[in-house]
Amino acid sequence: MSDQQREFDVIVYGASGFVGALVARHLAANAPQGARIAIAGRSAERLERLGLDLPIVVADAHDVPALTTMAGRTRVVLTTVGPYAKFGKPLARACAETGTDYVDLTGEVLFARDSIDENHEIARRTGARIVHSCGFDSIPSDIGVHVLHELVRADGAGELTDTTLVVTSMRGGISGGTIDSMRHQIDVMKNDRGLRRIAASPYSLSPDRESEPDLGRQPDMLTLAGSEVDPSLRGHLAPFVMASYNTRVVRRSNALRGWAYGRDFRYREVLSVGTSPAAPVIARVTKAVLSGLVLGFAVPPVRFVLDRLLPAPGTGPDERTRRNGHFTVDIFGVTTTGARYRARVKAQGDPGYAATTVMLSESALALALDRDLLPDSGGGVLTPATAIGDALVTRLRAAGLEVTARKA
Known part of the structure; x- marks a missing residue:
């Protein structure tokens, strides 16, 4: 079916959920005049409660014929229904088969790997662009490195080598959906060593692992002095919670482009913890906490406690928290000619909700x-x-x- 024959430009699937409702309301208020937006989910009654003057489409996440029909009605499906490994596979497949573009918010490496294996060749034949991770995971990372690379290329400054994203500042709530995705991924990996190896590989999302350059270990759980990244960077750096996913997305971009960023492109992500005398200790504690959280979900008594302390699926921060949140990420790159470059992606609004709503919506549009x-x-x-x-x-x-790049 051609684009001209499709009824809608974007269908927001999962619009009655917490994040889905934010996205639906944002598009209803901000989409360009004439854009054809619809909302979808498994319950027409819940969708009607949103009070939006938008067409409603009903489809259950496991009803393949309904999902296929829905996909065929629109240019793009935007889905917020996760955990994606549990609920997202039939929809991604339906979009690939019907030549429908697709965007989501996944930060689940095993789901993304399965989608690549199951849908890439189908989508190549139909022309569908299946685009995972269009929120805080992983647009600041992937688009930030993109604008960095484009400037390096325009300047004729060689290729990127050591490149580090630093979360310079961040404020926002914890996502119940992200926590639930983490739980689900840990559950499926717990008794499968092969899946654990896939998740641990720095090239787990690459199109052809055997073609990747051998750059040695590329660990995600890093503690560093800022000066180890760039001479201008002060303070100390701790592991960033989403580094193990974002880095693999950026490496996939490099490989899909024929390693245009560079065959010696080494990429990592860290979190700034400041310049105080306590900063080195904070960095080490951050590393221990993140390691302990993953281990805790795999140990039933600890998980019982965590499940009661952490946000539940379908919940999120209040409007004030979403409005007052923010993030700034700075990406420092060194090229094969020895030149230094720096990119920045910065937004107002809670990273996982307000800013993600904008990034996901603009990706679909x-x-x-x-x-x-x-x-x-x-x-x-x-x-x-x-x-x-x-x-x-x-x-x-x-x-x-703010999306910028400059020579340092």
Whole structure:
């Protein structure tokens, strides 16, 4: 079916959930005039309670015929229904088969790996762009490195080598959906050593692991002095909770582009914990806490306690917290010519909710409305940088995000 024959530009699937409702309301208020937006989920009654003057589509996450029909009605499906490994596979497959573009918020490496294996070749044939991770995971990382690379290329400064994303500042609530995705992934890996190896590999999302350069260990749980990243960077750096996912998305972008960033491109992500005398201790404690959280979910008595302390699925921070949140990430890169470059992605609003709502919405709108501006990558299971690229950069800037790159 051609784009012209499709009834909608974007269908928001899961619109009655916490994040889905935020996205639906944002698009209802901010989508360009004439954009054809619909909302979808398993319950028409719950969708009607949103009070939005938008068409309603009913489809259960496990009803393959209904999902296929829904996908065939729109240019883009935007889905917030997770954990994606539990609920997302039939929808991603339906979009691949019907030539429908797709965006989601997953930070689940095993789901993304399964989607690549199951959907990439199908989507290449149908022209569907299946784009995972279009929120705080992993747009600041993937688009930030994209604009860094584009400037290095324009300057003729060689290729990127050591590149580090530093979460310079961040404020926001904890996502119940993210916690639930972590629980589910730990559950499926617990008794499967092969899945644990996939999750641990730095190239777990790469199209061809055997073609990747051998760059040695690329650990995610890092504690560093800022000066080890860039001479201008003060303070101490701790592990960033989403590094183990975001880094693999960025490496996939590099591989899909024929290693355009560089064959010696080494990428890592860390969190700034400041310059106080206590900062080195805070960095080590952060590392211990993150390691302990993963272990805790695998130990039943500890998990029992964590399940009662951490946010439940379908919940999130209140409006004031979402409004007052923010994030700034700075990406420091060194090139093969010895030049230093720096990119920044910055947004107002809770990273996992307010800012993510904007990033996910603009990703879907770019796919639906900016087709002539998209990279010439064809279909497949792609990344934000390889599927949307500069079209998304333009939309994010227009939506109020700072997305910049400069020579240091």
